[in-house]
Amino acid sequence: MELNRSKRILLLASLIWTAVIGGLLLWDRHVERLHVEDLARREARSNFNKDLAFRMWATRHGGVYVPIDARTPPNPGLAHVPERDLVTPSGRKLTLMNPAYILRQMMGEFSEMYGIKGRITSFNLINPDNAPDQWEAAALRRFERGEKEVFEFTDMDGQPYLRLMRPMMVVSGCLKCHGFQGYKVGDVRGGVGVAVPMQPYLDDFHASVRPRRAILGVIWLLGLGAIATLVVQVRRRFDEQDRAAAELEGHNRVIARTNADLQRFAEVTAHHLQEPARRMVSYAERLTRQLDDRIDDAETRLSLDFITQEARRQKNLLRDIERYLAADQPRDKVASIDASQVVARVLARAKDRIGAAGAEITVNELPPAWIDAPRLADLFEVTLDNALQHGGAESRRWRDGAAVAVPTDAPLKITIDGEREGSLVRYRVSDNGPGIEEQYRERVFRVFERLSSDGDVASTGIGLAIVRRIAESCGGRAFIEAAQGGGCRVVFELPAKEKS
Amino acid sequence: MSERRNLRVLIVEDEPGDERLMRLALRQGGFAVDLDTVSDGHSAQRFLRREGEQFAHAPRPDLILLDLKMPGQNGLEFLAAVKQDERLRDIPVVVITTSTLGADVLAAYQHGAAGYVQKPTDINEFVAAIEKLGQYWFNLVRLPENPG
Amino acid sequence: MSTEQHRFVVLLVEDEPADAHLVRAAISENHILADLRIAVDGREALEYLRRQGPRFADAPRPNLILLDLNMPRMDGREFLAAIKQEPHLRDIPVVILTTSEVERDVLASYHLGAAGYITKPVDVLQFMAAIRDLGDYWFDLVRLPHQK
Numbered sequence: 001m002e003l004n005r006s007k008r009i010l011l012l013a014s015l016i017w018t019a020v021i022g023g024l025l026l027w028d029r030h031v032e033r034l035h036v037e038d039l040a041r042r043e044a045r046s047n048f049n050k051d052l053a054f055r056m057w058a059t060r061h062g063g064v065y066v067p068i069d070a071r072t073p074p075n076p077g078l079a080h081v082p083e084r085d086l087v088t089p090s091g092r093k094l095t096l097m098n099p100a101y102i103l104r105q106m107m108g109e110f111s112e113m114y115g116i117k118g119r120i121t122s123f124n125l126i127n128p129d130n131a132p133d134q135w136e137a138a139a140l141r142r143f144e145r146g147e148k149e150v151f152e153f154t155d156m157d158g159q160p161y162l163r164l165m166r167p168m169m170v171v172s173g174c175l176k177c178h179g180f181q182g183y184k185v186g187d188v189r190g191g192v193g194v195a196v197p198m199q200p201y202l203d204d205f206h207a208s209v210r211p212r213r214a215i216l217g218v219i220w221l222l223g224l225g226a227i228a229t230l231v232v233q234v235r236r237r238f239d240e241q242d243r244a245a246a247e248l249e250g251h252n253r254v255i256a257r258t259n260a261d262l263q264r265f266a267e268v269t270a271h272h273l274q275e276p277a278r279r280m281v282s283y284a285e286r287l288t289r290q291l292d293d294r295i296d297d298a299e300t301r302l303s304l305d306f307i308t309q310e311a312r313r314q315k316n317l318l319r320d321i322e323r324y325l326a327a328d329q330p331r332d333k334v335a336s337i338d339a340s341q342v343v344a345r346v347l348a349r350a351k352d353r354i355g356a357a358g359a360e361i362t363v364n365e366l367p368p369a370w371i372d373a374p375r376l377a378d379l380f381e382v383t384l385d386n387a388l389q390h391g392g393a394e395s396r397r398w399r400d401g402a403a404v405a406v407p408t409d410a411p412l413k414i415t416i417d418g419e420r421e422g423s424l425v426r427y428r429v430s431d432n433g434p435g436i437e438e439q440y441r442e443r444v445f446r447v448f449e450r451l452s453s454d455g456d457v458a459s460t461g462i463g464l465a466i467v468r469r470i471a472e473s474c475g476g477r478a479f480i481e482a483a484q485g486g487g488c489r490v491v492f493e494l495p496a497k498e499k500s
Numbered sequence: 501m502s503e504r505r506n507l508r509v510l511i512v513e514d515e516p517g518d519e520r521l522m523r524l525a526l527r528q529g530g531f532a533v534d535l536d537t538v539s540d541g542h543s544a545q546r547f548l549r550r551e552g553e554q555f556a557h558a559p560r561p562d563l564i565l566l567d568l569k570m571p572g573q574n575g576l577e578f579l580a581a582v583k584q585d586e587r588l589r590d591i592p593v594v595v596i597t598t599s600t601l602g603a604d605v606l607a608a609y610q611h612g613a614a615g616y617v618q619k620p621t622d623i624n625e626f627v628a629a630i631e632k633l634g635q636y637w638f639n640l641v642r643l644p645e646n647p648g
Numbered sequence: 649m650s651t652e653q654h655r656f657v658v659l660l661v662e663d664e665p666a667d668a669h670l671v672r673a674a675i676s677e678n679h680i681l682a683d684l685r686i687a688v689d690g691r692e693a694l695e696y697l698r699r700q701g702p703r704f705a706d707a708p709r710p711n712l713i714l715l716d717l718n719m720p721r722m723d724g725r726e727f728l729a730a731i732k733q734e735p736h737l738r739d740i741p742v743v744i745l746t747t748s749e750v751e752r753d754v755l756a757s758y759h760l761g762a763a764g765y766i767t768k769p770v771d772v773l774q775f776m777a778a779i780r781d782l783g784d785y786w787f788d789l790v791r792l793p794h795q796k
Contacts, residue, residue: 275664275747278747278770279664279666279667279670281770281772282666282670282770282772282775283666283670285771285772285773286670286673286772289772315770583761589758589759589761590755590758590759591758592758592763592764594790602793605791605792605793606739606793606794609738609739609740609741609792609793610735610738610739610793612738612761614741614762614763614764615741615763615785615789615790616790616791616792617789617790617791618791629789632784632785632788632789633785633789635781635784635785636764636781636782636784636785636789639781640764640766640778640781640782640785641743641764641765641766642754642765642766642767643754643758643765644751644754644755644758644765645751645754645755
């Protein structure tokens with residue numbers, strides 16, 4: 001994996017991870033905020049309701065009379081209310097406290113305990129201290145338009161608050177003190193509200209969110225670390241794989257080159273060694289002819305015979321080695337070759353050998369094969385020679401590791417036939433000789449493997465190996481089975497047409 | 501070795517009698533050959549180059565037997581033309597003619613002939629000569645593959 | 649072995665002594681009246697034909713050249729191309745005598761002007777027969793330039 005790619009992946013993964021963590025963080029804050037606001041709202045409502053309940057109670061009573069003292073002077077704003085002040089039969093002086101007054105005193109004296117302070121306000125005031133601020137004024141106007149509640153988070157003196165306000169409706173009890181202002185029952189007299197300071201809630205919020213944020217931060221860092229490590233590891237693995245693959249390829253190239261060199265060397269060697277071998281055969285035969293009538297000594301004759309024989313064997317071996325090496329490559333154009341024509345030519349070339357073996361050859365109809373003509377000729381030539389050599393009159397059988405002579409009276413008959421089966425074509429070269437025992441039928445395909453050691457020069461032990469190599473290089477195969485009557489049958493299969 | 505077909509011989513000979521003898525002799529020798537005949541140098545060249553409707557499908561010969569004395573373009577000119585043509589020069593040409601002039605012999609070989617046979621007057625000798633010719637060109641030597 | 653006894657001179661261009669000797673033996677055993685001269689490669693053959701150097705000052709002009717293809721220094725193809733360029737050497741017929749069966753060599757030889765291509769038979773008897781047939785064509789059938 002190249003550097004840029006892994007960097008990009010790292011970046012992308014980090015961004016995604018950060019987005020996930022960031023999202024979690026935001027969602028957490030959001031939920032926490034909602035929770036906190038919800039708590040604040042609840043507090044606001046409960047305080048508001050308490051507040052309102054008290055006011056309504058007090059209003060229903062038309063106010064509450066309390067003893068006049070220094071902290072509770074008569075309310076000048078109620079001057080117009082008859083019997084604002086009373087004296088008890090025992091001479092105690094009482095004055096009327098309106099709900100607002102009561103609350104104001106209560107809030108003043110038990111401020112801490114009371115907690116959240118509510119307020120009544122109106123555009124039509126008796127007590128100017130109750131004048132609405134900007135927010136309240138806006139709320140009052142909305143009440144005039146018909147809204148029933150204003151519940152908002154807003155600032156007061158730079159501090160965050162949650163403010164709740166509802167319109168105050170005139171009930172009959174209100175008229176006692178406020179009737180003179182021209183209200184009727186059901187009118188909107190003003191608004192009653194409560195303001196919950198949000199700072200404590202916000203402090204709680206932050207206090208709650210902070211540790212979680214820290215945890216998320218740690219998780220984020222750990223995640224980044226994991227991503228980085230992962231990417232580095234993966235990249236390392238890819239690099240290792242690439243290196244290993246390149247090394248393997250390098251090795252393979254070296255091996256292929258070495259193989260090609262060896263093959264070439266073997267081919268060139270076999271080719272060049274054939275020249276002196278050929279000359280030796282020529283002169284050995286010539287010497288034999290020249291001395292033929294002049295040799296009385298059987299020993300001399302024998303020496304000459306052996307030289308000739310071995311020279312021939314060497315030539316044949318080299319020829320077959322060369323053929324074996326060349327067996328896997330076509331030597332001419334690969335096409336659908338008429339096997340009958342090829343066999344006819346092979347038989348013509350082998351006329352002398354066939355005559356020497358006294359063999360009778362039968363060739364049946366042969367289908368064409370997809371191969372080059374020279375190699376098809378080799379296949380038939382080798383199998384024919386095989387049959388001529390081993391199916392002959394004086395043949396031996398390989399039995400229990402020893403050669404046993406089995407004279408045959410029947411003349412050697414060789415049959416060549418073939419058939420097409422699907423996408424392959426099968427040729428059979430059968431003889432009526434002694435055949436090959438089942439246990440040796442695979443062995444004979446090995447190079448230099450021969451079944452007789454009778455000094456037959458023509459038999460190099462490579463022929464069947466050549467047959468198999470040619471067949472297999474075309475995608476076919478070669479094997480031996482028993483012919484009818486016990487003889488040997490060499491079968492080779494080739495493709496019938498080009499592989500599409 | 502691709503499929504063996506009969507070898508093709510182009511006989512360039514204007515004397516019908518001699519031409520018939522050559523055919524007879526080649527057949528008698530048992531040579532598997534197909535024969536084409538043209539009677540002068542110009543036709544022979546058109547034959548080889550497959551010019552004109554007549555010779556559009558003329559087969560490429562493996563061997564040319566050439567008489568020197570012919571009407572129109574004489575044999576030597578034809579021989580020279582063939583041996584100078586890159587595509588035709590590898591076809592062996594054997595001169596079979598009546599001329600006994602040493603100058604003709606030299607000229608033939610100078611222009612690339614692969615043999616000079618003096619037509620024997622005796623028919624039997626003529627046939628024997630053609631048989632020997634066939635033995636050399638069809639049985640002994642190897643000829644290049646003919647693409648057709 | 650003076651030239652008077654022989655009617656023909658054959659120049660064999662062959663680098664392997666064993667192969668050269670076989671040709672000599674075949675000529676002799678077929679009773680071909682030819683004086684066989686041997687050059688071991690193309691270069692020596694050219695020197696012979698041009699009569700260069702003291703060795704070849706009196707070298708008799710061959711009537712036929714038998715040419716191997718694969719030789720050191722200058723191989724058969726080069727030699728053939730060279731002599732077919734020289735006006736006084738090009739009329740000597742050249743027959744290739746080689747172990748190569750490669751089609752490419754066959755075509756190249758005829759293209760350069762060879763008058764025959766023989767793949768040396770492996771069998772000695774067949775080799776003898778081939779030399780005999782060769783002699784039949786070149787010394788019995790055809791006329792050669794500068795023939796005595």
